[in-house]
Amino acid sequence: MAVNVFRSDAAWQTCEEEPIRAVVFEPSGVLYDATPRRRWLWQLVTRLGLRLTYADFIRPWEELFLPPVLCGQRSYAESMREFLTSLGISAADLSEVEAAMPMRGQSLESGVRPLPGVARVLSRISSSGLQIAALCDCSLPSGELKEQLDQLGLGGFFSAIITSVDLGTVKPEAKNYEAIEAALCCTAAECVMVSSQCADLLGANLRGWRTIAFAAGTTCQADARVLSVTQMTEIVTHWGSVKLPAAA
Secondary structure, three states: OOOEEEEEOOOOOOOOOOOOEEEEEEEEEOOOOOOHHHHHHHHHHHHHHOOOOHHHHOOOHHHHOOOHHOOOOHHHHHHHHHHHHOOOOHHHHHHHHHHHHHOOOOOOOOOEEEOOOHHHHHHHHOOOOOOEEEEEEEOOOOOHHHHHHHHHHHHHOOOEEEEEEHOOOOOOOHHHHHHHHHHOOHHHHHHEEEEEOHHHHHHHHHOOOOOEEEOOOOOOOOOOOEEHHHHHHHHHHHHHOOOOOOOO
């Protein structure tokens, strides 16, 4: 089955395996903040009497109810209703929440804004000759994610965009990394994954990619860690010309 992905028409020459040729982002949490609408919903349901921290509120959504949406197996609305019901929200309150949500967009992952310095960093990475790609676990197909990135002024930097909906699987499945390698005409050794999610980095590491953990906890295994997107430039441009030893 053909995978429906966005890919630019740029032609890229084959080079040695050691230097990286592609920087692959999980955009959420690295290029933009996807939490504002989630926090808005948490604040709304707490006003209805729910007593949960934000972390305890969002964890079951991310671990149980969102993955089938990201794989294209369930509708966003269906999973959201089941999630809210599982919290013990009454039918009357659920109706109020559902009436309010369309005013905030179709999903909690929409309406994002780029983090400071992102456009400048992507421009510098692109100018160094490296390809930039997105391998995103989200409820949007690649074409719609490309439109969202265009609206943020970032879409033009990407050589390829693939989402979990396109593939029917989420990271760390090997299929997802293989798909972006094929789209970029790169080997595993020529790719680096940038993500704030440990699972993304684990899958990339198992595939043989280099990894950069973005503002991630110390439990995430990665070749490098950064606290802001601007710190990535020197790392990836250096890896683009010489192979560095893995971090201890």
